[in-house]
Amino acid sequence: MSSKQATAQIDLDAILHNFNRAKELAPASQVMAVIKADAYGHGAIKVANKLKAANSFGVARISEAVKLRESGISQPICLLEGVMNKEELNLASIYELQVVVHSDYQLDLMHRASARRLVWLKIDTGMGRLGISVKNTAAAIEKLGHQTLLGLMTHLSHANGPDSGPTNEQITKISSLSSELKRIEPAAGVLTIANSAGVLMHPMSHLDLIRPGLMLYGASPFDDLEPINELHPAMTFSGPIISVRTVSQGESIGYGGLWTAAEDTRVAVIATGYADGYPRETKQGTPVLIHGQKRCLIGRVSMDMICVQLEADDSARPGDRAVLWGEGLPVEEIAKCADTVAYTLLTGVSARVTRTYRGEVRG
Numbered sequence: 001m002s003s004k005q006a007t008a009q010i011d012l013d014a015i016l017h018n019f020n021r022a023k024e025l026a027p028a029s030q031v032m033a034v035i036k037a038d039a040y041g042h043g044a045i046k047v048a049n050k051l052k053a054a055n056s057f058g059v060a061r062i063s064e065a066v067k068l069r070e071s072g073i074s075q076p077i078c079l080l081e082g083v084m085n086k087e088e089l090n091l092a093s094i095y096e097l098q099v100v101v102h103s104d105y106q107l108d109l110m111h112r113a114s115a116r117r118l119v120w121l122k123i124d125t126g127m128g129r130l131g132i133s134v135k136n137t138a139a140a141i142e143k144l145g146h147q148t149l150l151g152l153m154t155h156l157s158h159a160n161g162p163d164s165g166p167t168n169e170q171i172t173k174i175s176s177l178s179s180e181l182k183r184i185e186p187a188a189g190v191l192t193i194a195n196s197a198g199v200l201m202h203p204m205s206h207l208d209l210i211r212p213g214l215m216l217y218g219a220s221p222f223d224d225l226e227p228i229n230e231l232h233p234a235m236t237f238s239g240p241i242i243s244v245r246t247v248s249q250g251e252s253i254g255y256g257g258l259w260t261a262a263e264d265t266r267v268a269v270i271a272t273g274y275a276d277g278y279p280r281e282t283k284q285g286t287p288v289l290i291h292g293q294k295r296c297l298i299g300r301v302s303m304d305m306i307c308v309q310l311e312a313d314d315s316a317r318p319g320d321r322a323v324l325w326g327e328g329l330p331v332e333e334i335a336k337c338a339d340t341v342a343y344t345l346l347t348g349v350s351a352r353v354t355r356t357y358r359g360e361v362r363g
């Protein structure tokens with residue numbers, strides 16, 4: 001931890017623990033571990049090598065899938081948004097990827113393709129974003145023709161919130177569609193619905209395959225942003241103190257002089273800012289851990305730095321590290337202070353932040 005830069009320490013054992021927790025919650029289901037966006041900022045290749053027990057992996061972009069394959073990951077990989085054109089479809093064949101089909105143009109691509117592909121048909125049951133409509137699903141299955149249907153997929157739009165009504169409706173919709181269609185196509189009997197919120201809160205959504213993402217990294221998918229005790233946070237984001245100074249009474253700090261010292265105050269400057277992924281929207285007063293103690297963010301977050309108010313007898317010195325979230329400081333708490341969710345904080349940790357790993361397994 002002596003690095004001079006912002007660092008994200010990744011605990012791969014925590015990710016394995018969270019993965020196993022998802023399996024315990026849904027013992028009858030297979031698991032597609034969702035590792036898009038570089039495993040939500042945690043490093044997709046490292047995470048995939050750790051999760052040997054995952055039945056498959058889910059990614060959003062074909063480039064993400066290609067990187068995983070080229071690093072030697074051999075489990076099935078699913079393109080959650082499918083392919084755009086023939087070139088991508090060919091890449092999907094070469095790299096043996098599962099493809100999600102959610103739109104008519106993709107059905108046309110599949111229809112014209114000669115090679116057989118493994119296809120999930122995505123049905124819109126309420127998200128309103130991607131997916132074949134319930135009433136067009138039978139025709140879509142027919143149009144897939146000789147492609148191998150793996151099953152039906154849908155995505156939950158309300159599972160992160162307190163009202164379970166819409167989630168139950170979505171489950172009912174796809175379940176009755178599935179039981180109707182499996183008479184003509186047995187694979188339509190295979191269902192995947194659950195994201196992390198579904199895994200944690202809606203056992204009825206587990207079915208054949210769960211697709212946990214955020215929970216694998218130990219963060220809560222729920223709107224209340226309460227940390228979930230049974231999950232282990234996997235990322236500790238920290239930065240080095242590069243200056244400790246005394247600001248005299250009446251002097252201000254940072255852009256716009258947002259904070260003014262009411263009395264002579266010691267201030268630590270930490271070399272981490274919004275270019276590292278610490279949001280500029282983070283409010284003054286947000287906790288930062290220094291020597292395990294909560295201290296307050298003051299002034300405006302700048303590109304490469306933040307300032308933190310020290311107590312008179314704090315022994316913090318340049319070179320010491322400050323924890324911005326992670327061990328001892330839940331990412332959910334910081335998300336609240338920045339008016340956002342854990343998803344954006346974790347995926348927002350930028351490329352210049354060094355990742356270090358605990359519990360690494362080589363491929």
Ligand SMILES: *Cc1c(COP(=O)(O)O)cnc(C)c1O
Pocket residue numbers: 034036080155194195196197211212213214215221
């Ligand atoms: C991102 C994603 C998931 C995982 O969602 P979490 O809320 O992170 O668990 C599951 N399914 C699909 C289709 C996704 O795009």
